[in-house]
Amino acid sequence: MLFNSIGYLFFLPATVFLYYLLPYRWRWLLLLAASYFFYLIWRVEFVLVLISATLVSYYAALKMGQIPDKKQRLKYLVLSIAINIGMLVFLKYLGFFTEIVNQIAGITGSNCVIPYFSILLPIGISFYTFQTIGYTIDVYRGVIKPEKNIGIYALFVSFFPLVLAGPIERGRRLIPQFHVKHDFDPQLFTSGLRLILWGMFKKLVIADRLSIFVQPVFNEPNYFHGIEIGFAIILKMMLVYADFSGYTDIAIGSARLMGFKLSPNFNRPFSAQSIAAFWSRWHISLTSWLRDYVYFSLPFKYHGKTVNWRINLNLLITFVLVGFWHGPYWNFIIFGFLHGAYMVLANISKPILSNLTRISGLIKTPGLLKGLNISATFLLVCSTGFFFGQHPLHDSILMMGNLTDFSQTGKSILFLLKNNDFLLGVVMIFFMLWFEYLIAVKSFASRFLSKPITIRYSAYLFMLFFLLAFGVFSSQKFFYFQF
Amino acid sequence: MTRNKLFFLKLVVFILLAIGLNVCLNKVYDHWMYYFRLARYQDKQFEAYPDTLKYLMLGNSHNRVNPEVFGHSFSYMTPKEVYTQTYYKLKYILEKTNKRPENIFLSIDPVNFSPRAEYDLTFDGYWRKYLNYPELAREFNDPEYLLNWVTGNFFSYVGNYKFVYMSVIFRKVDLQQIKNGYVPPRNYKNFAKEPNRDALGFEIATAYLSTYARKSKIGEAKYYCKILALCRQYKINLILLRMPMTDEYLKFARKMVDLDKLDQEILDLTQKHFSDFRVFDYRNYFKGKPEYFFNADHTNPIGAMIISNKIREELEK
Numbered sequence: 180m181l182f183n184s185i186g187y188l189f190f191l192p193a194t195v196f197l198y199y200l201l202p203y204r205w206r207w208l209l210l211l212a213a214s215y216f217f218y219l220i221w222r223v224e225f226v227l228v229l230i231s232a233t234l235v236s237y238y239a240a241l242k243m244g245q246i247p248d249k250k251q252r253l254k255y256l257v258l259s260i261a262i263n264i265g266m267l268v269f270l271k272y273l274g275f276f277t278e279i280v281n282q283i284a285g286i287t288g289s290n291c292v293i294p295y296f297s298i299l300l301p302i303g304i305s306f307y308t309f310q311t312i313g314y315t316i317d318v319y320r321g322v323i324k325p326e327k328n329i330g331i332y333a334l335f336v337s338f339f340p341l342v343l344a345g346p347i348e349r350g351r352r353l354i355p356q357f358h359v360k361h362d363f364d365p366q367l368f369t370s371g372l373r374l375i376l377w378g379m380f381k382k383l384v385i386a387d388r389l390s391i392f393v394q395p396v397f398n399e400p401n402y403f404h405g406i407e408i409g410f411a412i413i414l415k416m417m418l419v420y421a422d423f424s425g426y427t428d429i430a431i432g433s434a435r436l437m438g439f440k441l442s443p444n445f446n447r448p449f450s451a452q453s454i455a456a457f458w459s460r461w462h463i464s465l466t467s468w469l470r471d472y473v474y475f476s477l478p479f480k481y482h483g484k485t486v487n488w489r490i491n492l493n494l495l496i497t498f499v500l501v502g503f504w505h506g507p508y509w510n511f512i513i514f515g516f517l518h519g520a521y522m523v524l525a526n527i528s529k530p531i532l533s534n535l536t537r538i539s540g541l542i543k544t545p546g547l548l549k550g551l552n553i554s555a556t557f558l559l560v561c562s563t564g565f566f567f568g569q570h571p572l573h574d575s576i577l578m579m580g581n582l583t584d585f586s587q588t589g590k591s592i593l594f595l596l597k598n599n600d601f602l603l604g605v606v607m608i609f610f611m612l613w614f615e616y617l618i619a620v621k622s623f624a625s626r627f628l629s630k631p632i633t634i635r636y637s638a639y640l641f642m643l644f645f646l647l648a649f650g651v652f653s654s655q656k657f658f659y660f661q662f
Numbered sequence: 663m664t665r666n667k668l669f670f671l672k673l674v675v676f677i678l679l680a681i682g683l684n685v686c687l688n689k690v691y692d693h694w695m696y697y698f699r700l701a702r703y704q705d706k707q708f709e710a711y712p713d714t715l716k717y718l719m720l721g722n723s724h725n726r727v728n729p730e731v732f733g734h735s736f737s738y739m740t741p742k743e744v745y746t747q748t749y750y751k752l753k754y755i756l757e758k759t760n761k762r763p764e765n766i767f768l769s770i771d772p773v774n775f776s777p778r779a780e781y782d783l784t785f786d787g788y789w790r791k792y793l794n795y796p797e798l799a800r801e802f803n804d805p806e807y808l809l810n811w812v813t814g815n816f817f818s819y820v821g822n823y824k825f826v827y828m829s830v831i832f833r834k835v836d837l838q839q840i841k842n843g844y845v846p847p848r849n850y851k852n853f854a855k856e857p858n859r860d861a862l863g864f865e866i867a868t869a870y871l872s873t874y875a876r877k878s879k880i881g882e883a884k885y886y887c888k889i890l891a892l893c894r895q896y897k898i899n900l901i902l903l904r905m906p907m908t909d910e911y912l913k914f915a916r917k918m919v920d921l922d923k924l925d926q927e928i929l930d931l932t933q934k935h936f937s938d939f940r941v942f943d944y945r946n947y948f949k950g951k952p953e954y955f956f957n958a959d960h961t962n963p964i965g966a967m968i969i970s971n972k973i974r975e976e977l978e979k
Contacts, residue, residue: 185809363666365665365666365669368669369669395861395864395865395868398868399864399914402858402860402861402864403861407858407861587857587858589857590857590858591857591858593857593858594856594857594858594861597857599824599827603823632672636675636676636679639676640676640679640680640683643680644683644684644687647817647819647820647821648687648819648820648821648822648823648826649821649823650820650821651821652820652821
């Protein structure tokens with residue numbers, strides 16, 4: 180079921196209504212049933228993978244909980260991770276690896292060709308696999324105690340607001356919330372509704388509208404040049420942001436209606452002043468997961484000393500993984516590698532850059548320096564946008580080539596100015612960035628909530644009807660569902 | 663009053679306000695929407711049409727055959743119309759009015775037969791008068807048709823800012839220009855002067871033909887066959903039409919679907935249900951002549967008039 184479908188419009192209120200109607204002890208059961216129903220709607224077979232991931236990590240954690248010795252616990256952790264990663268690799272990456280092996284066989288002249296199996300990827304698998312692995316590692320490390328109630332644990336893995344595309348929650352944050360009775364809280368409830376409205380706005384008015392302009396460029400880059408490509412790349416990053424952060428807002432808002440607090444996934448990433456800062460604001464639940472469970476697990480020492488090249492290598496490895504997590508395509512690997520490489524370059528050039536800042540006098544104008552940093556980070560992020568998607572790699576390269584062709588700039592400008600969806604999309608992007616700035620920096624929310632009810636209701640109604648009139652209602656899937 | 667009770671009271675007030683505002687917006691949109699006004703004006707003209715009906719032009723905006731060129735004819739084309747809608751309108755004409763067309767013109771462009779074409783109903787605010795949505799929901803086993811009914815009746819403005827904008831621009835449109843139902847083609851731009859015709863051709867071809875997914879197979883065509891059955895039942899002659907398309911549109915259309923194979927499939931299907939019909943193929947008639955087009959897949963007034971005259975000549979032979 181999609182958040183932006185009519186089904187969800189009935190499903191969510193019905194679930195919330197029943198949730199508060201039921202006695203506390205039955206609520207988890209309702210949520211579990213609702214979550215499985217929500218997931219089952221996609222395809223019945225997908226549930227089998229979800230159940231397997233749940234059972235494996237549940238029993239591994241339970242076993243680890245019974246063993247005090249960390250070394251003894253390790254085998255259960257390895258087993259659980261191996262099975263969960265194995266399922267993920269088999270279902271998501273098998274085709275990719277088969278292709279590589281066959282290509283190598285082709286190059287070496289070997290006749291051995293592995294047959295290609297087309298397997299339907301269960302939706303949300305990358306998200307809930309990481310969630311279960313994070314949980315088992317936490318149990319192994321002794322950060323949390325294993326959850327004994329299998330129903331509650333199954334709910335943690337399948338909770339409907341986050342099962343399809345996160346946020347990737349930690350057991351220590353979410354599981355205790357299932358054990359607490361949530362009384363109806365009007366403030367939390369209305370904040371949830373506001374988030375859902377804002378998430379829908381970002382998805383339907385901005386992301387889906389931008390996709391009308393962006394998709395054709397990515398589908399047939401041959402026919403687009405110069406600034407058309409430039410705008411398509413910038414708007415693609417904005418589209419992904421509006422789409423995924425919109426999804427996250429709806430997820431967090433939906434959970435809030437029932438009193439649950441999910442982790443934030445975005446924090447105005449386009450105001451970041453470096454690539455490292457960008458990743459601390461973009462898909463936060465994934466990057467913090469990789470930081471905690473991968474990056475810090477990699478070796479930093481060489482001959483007993485912490486060395487810079489190890490730090491940089493670990494960064495590269497982690498970001499290639501970030502890219503590869505998105506999908507079994509070279510595009511995503513390059514996307515991740517570029518981000519890692521930018522960070523390594525930033526680390527290496529740090530002394531030079533600070534000297535440059537001092538010598539040029541930029542240090543005395545912090546506002547200008549901040550603006551330059553934000554712009555440079557934004558351009559670097561956009562430069563990776565060529566590779567963010569499942570389109571063929573040669574199309575990415577073609578787009579990069581066509582970007583430098585400014586021979587038809589006049590025509591391109593006219594073409595863009597005549598495109599209503601492009602113009603509306605650009606205006607809405609500015610509105611989104613400005614509005615999120617007001618909320619984060621200018622404490623707009625608290626000032627708005629202190630306004631009279633007539634003003635608040637008028638604003639909600641305006642937003643609602645603007646969304647209805649200007650939204651794209653073709654039930655397009657969320658961008659991150661493909662991962 | 664407790665905090666929760668007060669909250670629910672406010673929520674109810676908000677919901678009532680939203681419902682009230684929605685009713686107002688829906689009414690205003692329903693009354694002023696440009697295409698609704700045109701289509702309802704056509705309805706009025708058709709009701710008052712006193713003549714015999716030699717030719718009736720049906721289908722979507724591609725069918726720009728001017729009835730004035732033929733005489734004793736009426737154009738009932740509406741934008742984005744699909745065969746499902748055409749069928750219900752023809753059924754309505756035949757069963758609920760006393761008018762019996764001798765011939766009908768029906769366009770058989772690739773867009774009419776794309777795998778999703780029959781399902782993509784638009785402008786339900788107008789079509790709710792003709793379509794039997796519960797019947798469609800049963801026939802296709804798809805409850806989404808009931809949603810179309812709800813949208814058409816209560817939320818016709820939703821997602822349609824472009825038509826709001828268009829309705830404002832054309833608020834003073836002179837409906838008197840519509841003669842015998844014929845809405846003159848739009849003429850405020852010329853495809854020959856478009857800066858990136860390839861991109862526009864690609865955009866339109868993708869928007870309407872991508873559901874073929876590089877297959878040449880026609881969609882379900884259930885309602886096309888039903889139209890043929892109605893024609894057979896009421897002894898109406900059928901004139902099938904392929905209207906001109908721009909080179910840019912056809913270039914991309916051919917990438918998405920094997921047009922020759924598709925055309926043959928359509929003819930085979932028609933022959934299976936109908937023995938006596940004529941086909942006028944003008945798809946490539948304006949090859950290399952973008953000046954006869956309004957956009958990638960629509961002729962402009964001059965282009966439409968040339969085609970209408972050409973058809974008349976052919977029919978008089």
